[in-house]
Amino acid sequence: MKFLRKISFFVVFVFTISAILGGVAPVTSQKAEGASKKVVTFTMFSADATVQYHPDIFSTAIGQEITKRTGVRLKIEHFVGMDQATKISLMLASGDLPDLVYGSGEHKQFIQNKALVPLDNYIQKYGQWTKKAYSQADLRKLRQADGHIYFLSYTRGEVSPSASGEGLYVMIDMLQKNNWPRLKYWEDLVPMIRNYVKKYPKYKGMPVIGMSAITEGARFYVIQDPATGLNGLIADTVQVDPKTYKASYDPAGIGMYKAYKALNALWNEGLFDKEAFVQTYDQWAAKVAQGRVVTSWGRSWHFNTAFNTLRKNGEDDRILVPFGIVFKGVKKSRYVMLQSIGTRDGISITKKCKDPVRAFQFLDQMLNPDIQKLMFWGIKGRDYLVDNKGKMYRTQAMIDKARDPVYQKQEGLGYWNIWPRWQLKLPDGNYVKPELDPDIAYMQWAPAQKKVLEAYKAKTFVEPPFADEPECPPWGYAWEINVPPEKQKEIQVPLNIANDLARKYIPMLIMAPKGKYDEIWNKYKAEVRAKINTKPIEEFYTQEMRQRMADWYGIKVK
Amino acid sequence: MDAVYYNESKKTFWQKVKDQKELVFMIFPFVLYVILFHYIPLWWWVIAFKEYRPFQGVWGSEWVGLQQFKDLFSDSGFWLAMRNTIVISFLKLITSFAAAILLALMLNEVKNMLFKRTIQTISYLPHFVSWVVAASIVISVLSPESGILNQILMSLKIIKQPIVWMGEGHYFWWILALSNVWKETGWNAIVYLAAMTSIDPELYDAASVDGCGRLQKIRYVTLPGIAPTISMLLILNVGWLLNAGFEQVLLLRNPLVQDYSQILDTYVLDYGITMYRYSYATAAGMFKSVVSILLVLFANKVAAKLNASTVV
Numbered sequence: 083m084k085f086l087r088k089i090s091f092f093v094v095f096v097f098t099i100s101a102i103l104g105g106v107a108p109v110t111s112q113k114a115e116g117a118s119k120k121v122v123t124f125t126m127f128s129a130d131a132t133v134q135y136h137p138d139i140f141s142t143a144i145g146q147e148i149t150k151r152t153g154v155r156l157k158i159e160h161f162v163g164m165d166q167a168t169k170i171s172l173m174l175a176s177g178d179l180p181d182l183v184y185g186s187g188e189h190k191q192f193i194q195n196k197a198l199v200p201l202d203n204y205i206q207k208y209g210q211w212t213k214k215a216y217s218q219a220d221l222r223k224l225r226q227a228d229g230h231i232y233f234l235s236y237t238r239g240e241v242s243p244s245a246s247g248e249g250l251y252v253m254i255d256m257l258q259k260n261n262w263p264r265l266k267y268w269e270d271l272v273p274m275i276r277n278y279v280k281k282y283p284k285y286k287g288m289p290v291i292g293m294s295a296i297t298e299g300a301r302f303y304v305i306q307d308p309a310t311g312l313n314g315l316i317a318d319t320v321q322v323d324p325k326t327y328k329a330s331y332d333p334a335g336i337g338m339y340k341a342y343k344a345l346n347a348l349w350n351e352g353l354f355d356k357e358a359f360v361q362t363y364d365q366w367a368a369k370v371a372q373g374r375v376v377t378s379w380g381r382s383w384h385f386n387t388a389f390n391t392l393r394k395n396g397e398d399d400r401i402l403v404p405f406g407i408v409f410k411g412v413k414k415s416r417y418v419m420l421q422s423i424g425t426r427d428g429i430s431i432t433k434k435c436k437d438p439v440r441a442f443q444f445l446d447q448m449l450n451p452d453i454q455k456l457m458f459w460g461i462k463g464r465d466y467l468v469d470n471k472g473k474m475y476r477t478q479a480m481i482d483k484a485r486d487p488v489y490q491k492q493e494g495l496g497y498w499n500i501w502p503r504w505q506l507k508l509p510d511g512n513y514v515k516p517e518l519d520p521d522i523a524y525m526q527w528a529p530a531q532k533k534v535l536e537a538y539k540a541k542t543f544v545e546p547p548f549a550d551e552p553e554c555p556p557w558g559y560a561w562e563i564n565v566p567p568e569k570q571k572e573i574q575v576p577l578n579i580a581n582d583l584a585r586k587y588i589p590m591l592i593m594a595p596k597g598k599y600d601e602i603w604n605k606y607k608a609e610v611r612a613k614i615n616t617k618p619i620e621e622f623y624t625q626e627m628r629q630r631m632a633d634w635y636g637i638k639v640k
Numbered sequence: 641m642d643a644v645y646y647n648e649s650k651k652t653f654w655q656k657v658k659d660q661k662e663l664v665f666m667i668f669p670f671v672l673y674v675i676l677f678h679y680i681p682l683w684w685w686v687i688a689f690k691e692y693r694p695f696q697g698v699w700g701s702e703w704v705g706l707q708q709f710k711d712l713f714s715d716s717g718f719w720l721a722m723r724n725t726i727v728i729s730f731l732k733l734i735t736s737f738a739a740a741i742l743l744a745l746m747l748n749e750v751k752n753m754l755f756k757r758t759i760q761t762i763s764y765l766p767h768f769v770s771w772v773v774a775a776s777i778v779i780s781v782l783s784p785e786s787g788i789l790n791q792i793l794m795s796l797k798i799i800k801q802p803i804v805w806m807g808e809g810h811y812f813w814w815i816l817a818l819s820n821v822w823k824e825t826g827w828n829a830i831v832y833l834a835a836m837t838s839i840d841p842e843l844y845d846a847a848s849v850d851g852c853g854r855l856q857k858i859r860y861v862t863l864p865g866i867a868p869t870i871s872m873l874l875i876l877n878v879g880w881l882l883n884a885g886f887e888q889v890l891l892l893r894n895p896l897v898q899d900y901s902q903i904l905d906t907y908v909l910d911y912g913i914t915m916y917r918y919s920y921a922t923a924a925g926m927f928k929s930v931v932s933i934l935l936v937l938f939a940n941k942v943a944a945k946l947n948a949s950t951v952v
Contacts, residue, residue, distance in 0.1 A: 167914035174694045175918055191916055196695040289785070297895060357784050359896045360806040362776070365783070567693060567916070571711075574915060579717070585895040589807075 121155050122440055125180035126429075129161040129170065129188065130500050134487070142494025144456055151453060154444040156182070165300065181435040184500050189427035190564035193232055199431045200230035204442040211449035215504045223423050223634055227564065233428025234445065234502035237421045241552050242515075244523035246382040246389075247543035248417040249311065251402035253376045254530050258399065262537040264547050265405045266415075268312055268344060275353055275376055285374045285400075292353030293345075294370075295379040297589070298363045302581075304379050305358075305588055307417075308345060313337035314412035316419060319560040319577070320623045327557060327631055327639055329623035333580040334610040339603055340409065342591040346599050349592050359589040373400030389528075398530040406549045418544050420554035426562035429500060448501055451508045457498040458515040460484070465495065466516070474512045474519075481525050484516070556635070557627045565622075573622050576614045583610055688923040701919075708923035718924070721907035724813075724900055728884040731817040733877055739825045741870065744832035745858055760833075763826025775891035778819045782806055806892070809900030816888060831873070832866050839865035871943050878939040882928045904928055 128135070139145045140155045149155045159180065161169055170188040173179065174195050185192050192198050205212050205221070216224075216234060224231045252265065256278045265271055275292045282290055296304040303317075310317045315337065320329040348354040355375075357365070363384075369375050370388035382404070389401050406415025431441045447453060459466045459474060465484060466474050476484070483489050490496045504514045513519040517526075520541060527535065538547055545551075565573045587606040594602050631637040657664055688708055690701040712718050743763065750756040766774065781787050782805035790802040805811050843861050852860060886905040893901035902910070904924065912921025 165914065167916075168909060171913045171916050171918075174916070177694065195693060195916075302895060356802075356804070360779070360783065360804055360894050362779060365780075570915065570917065575911070578911065578915065582717075582898065586898045589896050 121149060121153055122437070122444075123155045123157060124182055124435070124441055124444070126156050126158045126182040126184070127161070127173070127180045128158055128184045128500065129166045129186040130184060131161055131163075131166065131186065135160040135162075136491060136494065136497045139494055139497050142492065143461060144494035147456055147461065148448075148453060151450075152444055152447045154440070154447075161186075179432040179434040181432060181441055182429055183432050184427065184429045186427055189233070189430070192430060192432070193226055193228075194564060194567055197432050197434075198232045199433055199435065199438045200232060201234075201431070201442060202231050204439065205231065208439065208443050209446050211446050212502070214509070215449045215502070219634070220423050223425055223558070225633070226425075227566070233430045234449075235424040235428045236500055236503055237424035238503065238505040239420050239422040239554060240506045240518060241418070241420065241542075241544050242517050242523070243520045243542040243544065244517035244526060245418075245542075245544055246385065247404035247548050248382055248406075249404035249415065249549060250407040250417075251378050251380060251385065251404050253400060253402050254534055255399045256376055257403070257534065257537075262534075264538075265407065266547065267410045268407050269410050271377070271405075271407055272344075272348065275348075276351065278376055279353060286372070288372060288374050290374045290376060291355045291369060292351075293348055293377045293379075294355035294366060294375045295358050296363055296366050296384060297359050298361070298366075301363060301384070302585055304381065304384070306584060307379055308341040309335075309338040311415070311417050312341045312344070312407065312409050312412075314408050314414055314416055316416050316555065316559075319563075320620070322555065322557055322560070322623075322627055324555075327624065327627045329560065329620050329627055331616045331619045331623065333584065333614060333616075334603075334607045342588060342603075343599055344409075345592045346594050349594075350596050354592065359593070370402070373397050375402070378402060393528045398528040401528060401530060403531065403534055404543060404548055414550045416550075416553070418549040418552045420552045421559070422554050424562070425558055428502065445502060449504070451504070451510065454503060454508060454514060455512075457501060458503070460493060460495050465493065472510060472512075474516075476516060476522055476525075478525055481522065485526065557630050560623050560627070563623065563626050569622065572618050576616075576619060580610065580614050583613070685922060685926050687919050688926050690919055692918045692922075694918075704919070708919050709927070711920065712923050712927065715911075717902070717911065718907060720899065721902045721904050725882055725884045725903040725905075728813055728816055728889070728903060729881045731813055732820050732885065733881070735817045735821050736824055736828060737870075737874070737877075739821045740828035741832055741866075743825050744829040744836065744866075745862060747829065747833060748836050748862065749854065749858075760826065760829075764830065765826070766823040767827035769823070771887040771891050774819065774823055775888065778815065778892060779806065782815065804896075806894060807896040809897050812892075812897040812900050816885065816892065819892075820885065820888065832869060835866040835869040836862060871946070875936065875939045875943055879932050879936040881935050882932050 135158075136142070139158060140149055163169075166186055166188045170185055170191055174191060174197065179197055183192060183198075212234065220235075221231060224233070224235060226232060250271075252271070256274065257263065257265075259278065260274055263270070263274070279290055279292045284290060307317055309315075315321060320331045322329050345354060355361075355369075366378075366380075367384070367388045370378060370385065371391040373392055385402065392398055392400050404417070406417045408415045429445065431438050431445075435441050448457070455462075455466075455474070462468065465480060466476050467480075468474050484495055506518060507513055516522045524532070524535070524541060535541065535543075540546070540548065543549070583606065587602065587609075590602050591599065591606065628639050631639065684698070687698060687701065689703060689705060690698070691704050691707075692698065692701045696702075747756055747760060750759070781789055784790055784802040784804045787802075787805075789805070790799070793799045794802065805815065839862065843865075844857060847857050847861050882904055884903040884905070886903070889901055889903050889906055890909075893906070908921045908924045911917065912924060
């Protein structure tokens with residue numbers, strides 16, 4: 083009995099002690115670590131979900147070199163999954179923030195919830211490289227609604243020649259069999275798909291799919307692209323009149339009717355993917371990788387892994403290339419758009435940061451051209467060479483090595499896309515990133531992709547005939563505008579409801595049986611009109627756009 | 641007199657504590673745990689009556705009274721979510737109960753121990769698979785082109801065209817219910833099997849003497865024997881009626897079945913948390929909790945009337 087009693091006391095003791103220590107322990111150990119070494123360790127959260135993340139980038143060759151030069155090491159936590167909003171919403175509510183933060187599409191929430199340190203004074207005082215890499219006009223655009231700068235944007239308004247482009251993706255094999263047609267109009271593309279699928283209904287025993295699309299979860303916007311893309315509009319929340327900067331918003335606009343009617347016709351012919359609305363993203367990617375998708379809607383980054391698989395299997399003629407397909411009568415395709423400077427997100431310093439000055443100095447050091455070369459080009463002699471004129475270049479072997487995921491991971495190459503950077507070129511005349519160099523860009527394509535470029539006498543996939551001259555709306559993009567919390571109910575909620583309605587009706591419209599399309603469209607239109615008051619939304623965005631024109635360029639419209 | 645009485649009672653209480661101090665100490669961490677993780681969070685319900693913003697803090701945020709509830713109840717999306725929650729829960733409750741009891745009854749009749757154990761193990765294995773994996777199994781089995789179900793039905797010439805199982809709202813409800821049955825039946829049956837072992841074997845012998853067959857034994861001995869377990873589990877499950885299975889729905893839903901797949905939990909996520917409307921989300925969650933408590937009390941009352949076991 084006595085023994086039991088002792089045991090029970092012991093158990094209680096351990097429980098209580100561990101419960102008390104549990105909350106305290108990590109903090110003390112962290113401090114000890116910082117003090118023992120000279121290197122400062124900052125924590126960071128990154129919600130960048132578009133690329134493969136690195137488990138510990140600062141342990142790689144490039145990361146270690148950066149630590150050596152800046153004296154800073156980052157412990158980065160990465161967001162995994164699809165739902166950034168939930169993660170960031172809960173992070174803010176708990177108040178448990180890291181030193182540095184990158185919120186991707188939800189970055190505005192950190193700003194609106196006043197969780198970030200304004201950088202304006204730091205830029206004045208410590209920003210020796212920042213002031214060189216970002217012009218006054220750039221910094222003006224980065225000012226948020228409250229007049230402060232919270233991040234340095236990484237989008238810098240160049241067209242990357244190595245970008246795989248945007249638009250409707252079309253299989254190389256079909257282009258070749260049709261003798262490299264100059265594709266521009268939807269009306270010309272459809273018979274081509276029809277004939278191709280009729281002639282080659284199976285590939286490796288599996289049915290060939292005329293047209294597919296990604297529709298899963300947060301990637302649903304892909305199937306909303308036809309509505310804007312085919313009609314030559316910018317894929318944005320609202321459409322802006324370039325003269326009056328007046329925003330118009332119509333979730334059931336006339337362009338949409340035409341676009342989905344066209345897809346509906348394909349569906350009824352059996353050319354549109356029957357599984358389009360029930361498949362997951364992975365299932366879609368698998369189909370593309372199997373080489374049996376003739377055309378597909380999707381954004382360039384969705385295709386990467388599938389194309390790599392095709393290339394590895396030696397089936398690179400089943401890769402898809404983008405075309406700025408529009409309806410006949412539309413003058414210009416607007417799938418490839420430029421972003422002069424991203425006003426939405428970047429790396430910020432939070433108010434929980436132990437040493438914001440040191441953190442900013444680190445951000446500024448990252449703009450040092452030597453470190454920029456490290457981040458984007460890699461280590462001299464191994465990842466790039468310099469000729470006697472000082473021009474940086476890569477050999478074919480280096481390019482192939484840089485494409486290898488295993489090597490990327492070990493070296494730390496290709497993981498730095500969210501960091502502040504110079505625009506196009508560094509002060510010594512070299513391109514900031516190897517992919518911005520047209521020569522290197524060309525060398526990285528698969529043989530079949532090179533053949534396509536040759537056939538169309540083009541150097542890249544972002545020039546005619548693949549895309550029209552990219553443009554840059556001076557007002558930026560409406561999707562970058564932060565809806566203030568007090569307008570959430572008036573603006574954001576109806577936008578969400580509109581999105582939900584689109585989610586419900588777009589599949590129904592595309593899958594409508596013959597002759598039923600108009601009936602469903604009218605139902606959709608009626609429901610949109612009944613549920614959504616577009617007026618406050620239009621007014622809000624008009625005001626924001628005009629404000630931007632005034633703030634950025636001093637243009638006032640009344 | 642009063643004072644003496646008061647003192648005495650106080651004394652006896654502390655006396656009792658002193659006598660059982662080991663037990664009190666042992667229970668202490670768990671009481672602490674319950675207070676910390678189950679009662680203190682309730683305090684946050686206060687934000688349902690505010691317009692909560694993290695940087696203003698709970699007390700700094702503005703009071704809005706019942707505005708959040710007004711918004712909630714006037715939103716047709718909420719009522720749609722409510723309908724789906726109730727329908728899906730009912731379907732799941734009925735199917736999973738029936739399936740578990742049926743499986744337990746059948747396993748109980750099996751006399752070959754090796755066979756019985758094997759079946760039992762196989763049937764409860766899916767319980768340990770997470771919904772992430774289970775959902776992708778369900779989706780690929782039901783997919784129109786490559787799914788095995790459509791292939792079987794096509795080769796048996798039952799259907800001509802593959803059916804898009806995941807694309808129809810009413811199918812979706814049944815898919816939720818049946819995939820839940822597949823995943824949980826074996827696990828749920830364990831408790832009934834345990835209850836059956838406690839039935840006195842003499843009752844079966846007596847039933848045999850009275851001339852009962854196998855089915856009659858099940859009807860008159862086994863079922864009444866596990867009736868208290870059934871009613872208790874039913875009451876406990878009624879409390880979960882507004883939880884239609886968040887993970888399962890989140891992973892299985894797609895845009896085609898939106899109107900049938902939105903349940904309260906996903907509604908809170910879609911229109912509350914992901915839109916940074918913390919107060920709105922809290923109001924919806926609070927409503928759910930209150931209704932759940934009422935449901936349990938109601939089920940308990942009914943059970944008491946029926947003279948079966950009660951929980952509260």
